[in-house]
Amino acid sequence: MRQAGRYLPSYRELRARNTFEQMVRDPDLCCEAAVQPIDRFPLDAAIIFSDILVTLEAVGCPVAYESGRGPQITAPLRDPADVDRLRPTSDAARFLGVAPEAIRRFRGLRPEVPIFGFCGAPWTLFCYLVEGGGSDDWIAPKRFVQEHPAAARVLLDRLADIVGDLLQAQVEAGAAAVQIFDTWAGCLDGDGFQQWALPGVARALSRVKGAPTIWFTRDASPFLPYAHQTGASVIGLDWRTDIARARTLLGNVPVQGNLDPVALFTPETVAERVDAICDAAGPTGHIFNLGHGVLPGTPVEGVEAMVQAVVRRGERR
Amino acid sequence: MRQAGRYLPSYRELRARNTFEQMVRDPDLCCEAAVQPIDRFPLDAAIIFSDILVTLEAVGCPVAYESGRGPQITAPLRDPADVDRLRPTSDAARFLGVAPEAIRRFRGLRPEVPIFGFCGAPWTLFCYLVEGGGSDDWIAPKRFVQEHPAAARVLLDRLADIVGDLLQAQVEAGAAAVQIFDTWAGCLDGDGFQQWALPGVARALSRVKGAPTIWFTRDASPFLPYAHQTGASVIGLDWRTDIARARTLLGNVPVQGNLDPVALFTPETVAERVDAICDAAGPTGHIFNLGHGVLPGTPVEGVEAMVQAVVRRGERR
Numbered sequence: 157m158r159q160a161g162r163y164l165p166s167y168r169e170l171r172a173r174n175t176f177e178q179m180v181r182d183p184d185l186c187c188e189a190a191v192q193p194i195d196r197f198p199l200d201a202a203i204i205f206s207d208i209l210v211t212l213e214a215v216g217c218p219v220a221y222e223s224g225r226g227p228q229i230t231a232p233l234r235d236p237a238d239v240d241r242l243r244p245t246s247d248a249a250r251f252l253g254v255a256p257e258a259i260r261r262f263r264g265l266r267p268e269v270p271i272f273g274f275c276g277a278p279w280t281l282f283c284y285l286v287e288g289g290g291s292d293d294w295i296a297p298k299r300f301v302q303e304h305p306a307a308a309r310v311l312l313d314r315l316a317d318i319v320g321d322l323l324q325a326q327v328e329a330g331a332a333a334v335q336i337f338d339t340w341a342g343c344l345d346g347d348g349f350q351q352w353a354l355p356g357v358a359r360a361l362s363r364v365k366g367a368p369t370i371w372f373t374r375d376a377s378p379f380l381p382y383a384h385q386t387g388a389s390v391i392g393l394d395w396r397t398d399i400a401r402a403r404t405l406l407g408n409v410p411v412q413g414n415l416d417p418v419a420l421f422t423p424e425t426v427a428e429r430v431d432a433i434c435d436a437a438g439p440t441g442h443i444f445n446l447g448h449g450v451l452p453g454t455p456v457e458g459v460e461a462m463v464q465a466v467v468r469r470g471e472r473r
Numbered sequence: 474m475r476q477a478g479r480y481l482p483s484y485r486e487l488r489a490r491n492t493f494e495q496m497v498r499d500p501d502l503c504c505e506a507a508v509q510p511i512d513r514f515p516l517d518a519a520i521i522f523s524d525i526l527v528t529l530e531a532v533g534c535p536v537a538y539e540s541g542r543g544p545q546i547t548a549p550l551r552d553p554a555d556v557d558r559l560r561p562t563s564d565a566a567r568f569l570g571v572a573p574e575a576i577r578r579f580r581g582l583r584p585e586v587p588i589f590g591f592c593g594a595p596w597t598l599f600c601y602l603v604e605g606g607g608s609d610d611w612i613a614p615k616r617f618v619q620e621h622p623a624a625a626r627v628l629l630d631r632l633a634d635i636v637g638d639l640l641q642a643q644v645e646a647g648a649a650a651v652q653i654f655d656t657w658a659g660c661l662d663g664d665g666f667q668q669w670a671l672p673g674v675a676r677a678l679s680r681v682k683g684a685p686t687i688w689f690t691r692d693a694s695p696f697l698p699y700a701h702q703t704g705a706s707v708i709g710l711d712w713r714t715d716i717a718r719a720r721t722l723l724g725n726v727p728v729q730g731n732l733d734p735v736a737l738f739t740p741e742t743v744a745e746r747v748d749a750i751c752d753a754a755g756p757t758g759h760i761f762n763l764g765h766g767v768l769p770g771t772p773v774e775g776v777e778a779m780v781q782a783v784v785r786r787g788e789r790r
Binding site for chain 2: 293294295298299302303342344345346347348349375377378379381395396397398401414416417418419421422425429432447451453
């Protein structure tokens with residue numbers, strides 16, 4: 157899961173010396189942050205340090221990460237004319253080299269550890285671009301697609317192509333798998349999801365060859381019947397989703413998930429919760445993970461208890 | 474849906490002259506706010522004005538409603554000893570007479586209009602009590618149940634009895650139906666929902682006789698397979714939930730919902746979205762409603778367009 161390092165003292169030291177902007181723009185820092193968890197825990201894979209919003213710089217909308225306020229878009233899109241002033245897609249690649257380069261350096265340092273890449277899905281990027289920052293209700297992006305559907309489609313397609321190319325660049329740099337985070341797809345209803353979120357994920361993933369792809373949204377349950385249409389190799393499950401029922405619905409498609417991140421705050425009960433998820437998921441086709449990002453304040457003992465419980469299950473097989 | 478009046482200029486005038494605390498504590502003001510929407514639109518029923526958190530005063534934890542900050546609990550519960558200092562259940566009734574009295578007055582003023590009562594579900598009340606206010610992650614209540622399960626059970630049972638009694642008092646005052654809002658049940662995973670949210674709803678609703686009951690949570694999809702265990706007569710559906718699939722899953726149980734509240738911001742496209750929901754829901758067993766509360770800033774024209782579209786469908790039958 158993203159924000160993987162937040163619980164580690166060594167990560168907090170790294171962040172104390174560097175702003176978030178400096179972190180996401182420097183391949184060496186991204187690589188260092190990705191190495192920290194695997195040096196501390198017996199994990200099966202690492203995740204490159206990056207942010208789902210780095211893609212926005214490639215369309216000419218840089219993001220300011222102010223502590224306590226969440227990401228802020230300097231010039232949010234409010235009408236169709238704003239779409240035309242975005243940077244052309246042909247220029248995107250030169251802004252998106254950091255994560256692939258960080259993956260390349262990670263591979264040099266730790267060739268034996270599989271490294272995962274990721275980026276934000278088109279709809280989630282669109283949400284931030286139009287809203288200008290985080291939101292509970294995402295009124296602005298949901299109004300935009302109702303009021304300017306043609307411009308929304310143009311922008312979402314453009315974002316999908318950039319996202320697909322970024323994921324493919326990560327694969328070519330050596331990523332063992334790439335994740336596409338459609339964090340806010342769950343602000344849409346079923347029709348909206350099919351119209352505005354799903355096509356962008358499918359379009360982006362159609363550009364990715366040579367590594368498995370993992371799709372995640374924070375509200376998977378309502379949309380699981382469409383999950384296969386994303387084209388993703390693996391479906392990420394949020395913590396509310398019943399993993400056994402999801403597997404029945406998804407058939408042979410592997411899943412990733414889905415421990416409640418809050419479970420890590422009570423290390424004593426983590427192992428039984430890990431066991432319950434693994435029992436429900438079954439012995440194959442399951443990548444153990446959290447059902448959403450690591451929360452601020454998570455004790456490292458909770459992460460330790462989770463990793464130990466997963467490792468113990470692997471040994472018992 | 475709750476917050477029903479927010480979009481009406483007449484409601485905003487009423488609020489300009491009275492604080493939220495004054496509103497929820499005065500049966501005449503609650504009644505006046507409930508009358509406003511039915512005087513403006515051809516609605517089939519009214520909803521009494523109240524707040525899901527009024528119940529907290531009955532356990533000795535008053536709520537401060539500060540504008541812009543959301544509700545704040547003066548003395549949140551943090552450990553099991555705090556549960557013992559709560560007001561005994563036997564004293565609860567004298568703090569909960571406002572909504573029933575408002576319903577009685579509404580029935581006197583508008584005897585021809587069915588009036589719905591409501592209150593917050595035990596788990597959602599517990600969330601606010603322990604967290605101290607609104608939250609994205611509800612870390613404190615979810616830790617509390619892990620760390621102090623016995624005390625949590627005592628408190629949730631106590632809240633369930635008070636909630637059940639309040640709903641029953643609303644029915645006895647003349648409510649045509651009562652709703653139980655478990656807004657934040659969706660912060661729990663499936664096991665947590667079954668352990669901590671579901672039993673409280675079932676316990677509260679077992680005390681309600683003589684009127685239909687409606688259960689709502691903001692994240693219905695993951696929990697629909699357990700919905701019948703609530704004992705509710707009607708299942709409320711949030712806007713993400715596919716209403717056709719929910720009906721298949723729920724069999725003969727009627728549903729309420731589930732237009733995206735953001736749809737009202739674009740009045741021109743509301744009618745087609747209303748039609749899509751009614752088509753998917755089928756001709757019987759469906760109470761048309763939003764899939765969550767009315768959002769601040771909602772234009773009255775959007776509400777108008779929604780009501781007109783629903784009325785037109787009724788006439789076409």
